[in-house]
Amino acid sequence: MAAATMKAIRIESTGGPEVMALADAPLPEPGANQVRVRHHAIGVNFIDIYHRTGLYKNALPMGLGLEAAGVVEAVGAGVTRFKEGDRIVYSAGPIGAYAEANVVNETQAVKLPDSIAFDVAAASLLKGMTARFLLRKTFRVERGHDVVIHAAAGGVGQIAVQWAKHLGARVIAVVGNDAKAAIATSLGADHAIISAREDIAARVREITGVGAHVVYDSVGKDTFEASLDSLRPLGMMVSFGNASGPAGALAPSELQRRGSLFLTRPTLFHYTATVEQLDETARDLFDVVEQGAVKIAAPTRYALANAAQAHIDLEARKTTGSLVLIP
Numbered sequence: 001m002a003a004a005t006m007k008a009i010r011i012e013s014t015g016g017p018e019v020m021a022l023a024d025a026p027l028p029e030p031g032a033n034q035v036r037v038r039h040h041a042i043g044v045n046f047i048d049i050y051h052r053t054g055l056y057k058n059a060l061p062m063g064l065g066l067e068a069a070g071v072v073e074a075v076g077a078g079v080t081r082f083k084e085g086d087r088i089v090y091s092a093g094p095i096g097a098y099a100e101a102n103v104v105n106e107t108q109a110v111k112l113p114d115s116i117a118f119d120v121a122a123a124s125l126l127k128g129m130t131a132r133f134l135l136r137k138t139f140r141v142e143r144g145h146d147v148v149i150h151a152a153a154g155g156v157g158q159i160a161v162q163w164a165k166h167l168g169a170r171v172i173a174v175v176g177n178d179a180k181a182a183i184a185t186s187l188g189a190d191h192a193i194i195s196a197r198e199d200i201a202a203r204v205r206e207i208t209g210v211g212a213h214v215v216y217d218s219v220g221k222d223t224f225e226a227s228l229d230s231l232r233p234l235g236m237m238v239s240f241g242n243a244s245g246p247a248g249a250l251a252p253s254e255l256q257r258r259g260s261l262f263l264t265r266p267t268l269f270h271y272t273a274t275v276e277q278l279d280e281t282a283r284d285l286f287d288v289v290e291q292g293a294v295k296i297a298a299p300t301r302y303a304l305a306n307a308a309q310a311h312i313d314l315e316a317r318k319t320t321g322s323l324v325l326i327p
């Protein structure tokens with residue numbers, strides 16, 4: 001009998017979106033403590049672009065994608081968290097979520113509440129858990145804090161804006177154009193700065209007087225300096241992405257000169273390294289979604305076969321909210 005196969009996006013070399021091709025791949029079998037998930041919706045994240053371009057290095061050839069929601073269809077030996085038929089979602093890989101199915105370690109997936117649809121889950125687990133660790137762990141946002149959020153109309157940004165407002169912060173959104181500014185303010189942002197035509201640091205100082213308590217900067221190279229210049233003394237610079245390219249090196253004395261600043265470059269995977277951390281982080285996200293404090297906009301949908309177009313649109317800053325692939 002021929003081995004079962006599935007459709008999957010594969011890349012043979014790193015490069016532009018054209019390196020992505022839909023191929024037949026063997027349907028993976030779950031090993032011990034693993035489950036196979038039949039995907040209903042697949043999350044598209046900016047990190048997938050870093051994997052595709054080689055900014056973040058992996059062995060080739062490879063699949064792409066870290067996040068998907070679906071139904072458990074096979075369980076390996078020793079699995080205790082899930083059974084066949086469970087609705088689950090995962091966002092820590094293994095790389096290869098751009099496929100009809102994937103095998104994941106049971107400790108890297110969470111059960112999906114019935115109230116949350118597959119596409120909403122795939123649109124929000126990685127991005128929402130990121131918003132959660134940024135706002136609750138990296139810097140604990142409290143009522144009255146001045147918080148700057150870059151790419152505020154994007155996938156992570158839309159969730160972070162709403163969550164920061166829910167925590168009582170004054171939110172200053174930074175976005176690429178007027179339409180995105182309108183989205184950020186409709187989600188509760190108190191101010192929106194258009195990065196293409198405004199001086200970010202000058203505007204933040206105008207709004208806050210002394211500067212922000214914290215800046216969440218996912219844009220990287222293009223905004224790093226402006227973000228540092230937007231902080232008050234003892235403020236926290238959270239550099240958590242490279243959408244415009246990685247930020248350059250910084251001498252520690254630059255933090256002193258600008259007011260004894262703090263700088264961190266965090267990643268979600270260190271904040272959800274244990275199953276307890278993963279469950280706590282996901283639970284907090286599901287809670288704010290179920291309460292309605294954070295609304296997940298209907299994601300833009302692409303066919304799995306059309307994954308390259310999702311990357312083209314995301315890289316071109318054409319998208320707002322989250323993107324999902326439908327197998």
Ligand SMILES: NC(=O)c1ccc[n+]([C@@H]2O[C@H](COP(=O)([O-])OP(=O)(O)OC[C@H]3O[C@@H](n4cnc5c(N)ncnc54)[C@H](OP(=O)(O)O)[C@@H]3O)[C@@H](O)[C@H]2O)c1
Nearest residue numbers: 045046151154155156175176218240241242243244267268
């Ligand atoms: N550290 C972590 O654990 C972690 C986890 C998740 C995501 N992230 C990071 O968070 C960011 C957001 O991820 P996402 O998937 O939700 O994407 P996204 O925010 O929906 O899309 C990226 C946005 O970045 C902005 N941007 C500014 N300059 C850009 C440029 N030169 N090229 C492309 N985009 C540019 C654009 O918004 P404007 O047009 O409004 O500027 C664009 O829409 C990414 O940098 C990602 O790497 C980090």
